[in-house]
Amino acid sequence: MAVFMDLNITYTTDKKRLRSVIETAAHLGYSTVAINYVVDLQQKKQEIGKPKCVLELFDTFPIVQGKSRPIKVLNRLTVVASDPSHFRPNAEYKAYDLVAVYPKTEKLFHAACMTFDVDIICVAVTEKQPFFFKRSPVNGAIERGVFFEISYTPAIRDSTMRRYTIANAISLTETCKGKNLIVTSGAERPLELRGPYDIANLGLLFGLSEEDGKAAISTNCRAVHLHGETRKTALGIVHTMKKDQPLTERQEEEHVPASKRAKLETVDS
């Protein structure tokens, strides 16, 4: 098993609130979180900016509950798109540790599963899933190491959203058989976060087994993180680089490739 992660903390310009969400995540036992920047590409003139430097968040990063080490904070970009032409990965994407796409149409879902260079595909939790999860794109995504995401915060806020969340999650797990799924919070406030074991249990409502539920906040998130690292460093030599990638996950920072070292050390210290 791997450490617990919440790969979706909603970005807010309210720095104090963002900090308190991250502090709560550390207190609940999450070792890694990702701050999520959402850009809706369906609207005109949307620009993808650079993420804020995570180092500016804290002087000392909060210590993870039950451990002796500080929480690790990543940046994540989520693009909302309905047409494949919306998705034009450029240099800006590389500034993020993780890239997710929220497909609004079946066409885009298919493209996201089969071709887009992303780490995460978001599943609708605030509306009824507008298209079917067909087996072939879902399997395509699984083969490419892309993960599906279900966020639980809307299910806490509102009972209608809760029905959508559970129903959409079940249609997905029926198709993906519990594989390649991550569960995240999407929290905007500290009280919207829940503990890792709570979420592993909640997974049972989504049609996951106990073990798959736990993997959805640990092992699978680790795989997403590694996928993100690989995507960021990919220069056409993905396969020769791949074996070194797991190192970034490890506690021994000495082994982190030189290019990453400076950043990781400062984040962790």
Added chain:
Amino acid sequence: MYPELAKCPRSLLVCEKSNFEHEKSRHDTHVSKHYFNHKVSVVIPECGALSSRLATVINNFSKYFLVKNLPVYEFLDKDFLKNVVWNGALYALSYKTSIDQDNTIALLPSSQLILSVDKDTYEQLGLEGKPSQYNHRQPMRYVVTIDLTDKSMDPEGKRYQRVLSCLKERVPLKSDFLLGRHNSGANGDRALQSLLSRYQWKEHRPVVSSHTLKDLPCPSLHALDLRGDQRSCDPHSFLEWLGAVSAGVSCDNTAASFLSTYICPEPQTLVSQALHCTVSGLLLPEDIYSLLQELRRYFDEPKFTSWLSLTVHGFMDSPVSWGDAEHGFHKGGENFYNLVLFKNQDYWLHMGTGSHDRCPP
């Protein structure tokens, strides 16, 4: 609805009854093989205060050390191996590492070094191990067991050099550790001090707390009725009652109560007072055994109570439970045992584990 929602994680409870004076009684092995204990709790009905003899035994529990950032290869230091590890009775457990998330390391008094590590560490480390029994779809955790008393681990040997270089150069595994040692020999003390002197460390004493409970409904137990058919309550109800006493849960309820319907199991008696004493820290099996021996002597003088109980909680994140049996943490990492001592040296032993554990011995 979904049948999945009515399921819950597996748990195991083994119950034994025997007599301390039986030749084949295994109580001593059960105590000595449960290496990493975090809390001991004694409940004595009809008792107001800790007797001076019991207090002495409890206050003599060994001190232990918290060492920060200790590299694992330090355990292989020749001097340390020879004077501390091989003498047995050294207990080391990585501190603040979760067995379901982090690399967790333990050195057993049998001189076995256990490295329970994630896949990445395992692949880098280059030492042979086995996938954890509690892996899910793919192995994400591996367990490497190194027997430091094995001939091949002689400091002049090839394998020793290889293990040392793996832990020193390939993956310099380090962690905060709890260290406890029972035997004190001059050479051992010196070697241990020499190791400690190189790191940040602090000595800790087990924390003792005791209080008296008044007018407590208490289950009546009969040694021969372990199952709880007639003259005792069943083992689960008894352990639940002990848990209620430890957690300060009231049993003054009825079946119609709105908040709680918990009541003391039958048959029961009301005792005017009961002693509840706990010790916590890194508690060594040798000390727990001394406590057990002293508790057995409790009935040397006539007492109102016919039984008393001793509960021992293992560390939830220890890589082993009993002996070298692999231990894991799923929703909880329970591994504990409880001894009920009776007047005539009969005893009950309850051993409980959660879902990531083998059946207790």
Added chain:
Amino acid sequence: MRRADIKDEPATYERLVYKNTSVYHYMRISLVLENENTRLSAAQLKQLIVSGLRDLYGEVGSAFPFDLLKFDARALTGVLRVYNSGLVKLWSALTLLGSYQNERCSFRVTQVSPFLLTLSGNSRELELELD
């Protein structure tokens, strides 16, 4: 086997293995409210949980008993006991509870176990100072 009424004889060896026979699961919980000054009684807390269960599982799905074994009104911490078959439902209802009387709230589940005894022996809470 010896007859149970022979009193003074030492016990003969007997071993019983119970697998999944614990009837209950136990949970240590605490309630966090947005306003730290909000107070609620044990009965209000239990009522809150009951309503959370009903919201999520309906009248039939939520009609199983559970106990609030203990409650500390100052710290808003408590211990719950539930039949094994109700554990997942009770736990998920706590997870999805997000408000108390229009105030945001969150249940923190500190420990879950099939043994009440282990709730007072949690080694993850061992805090040792170095200095």
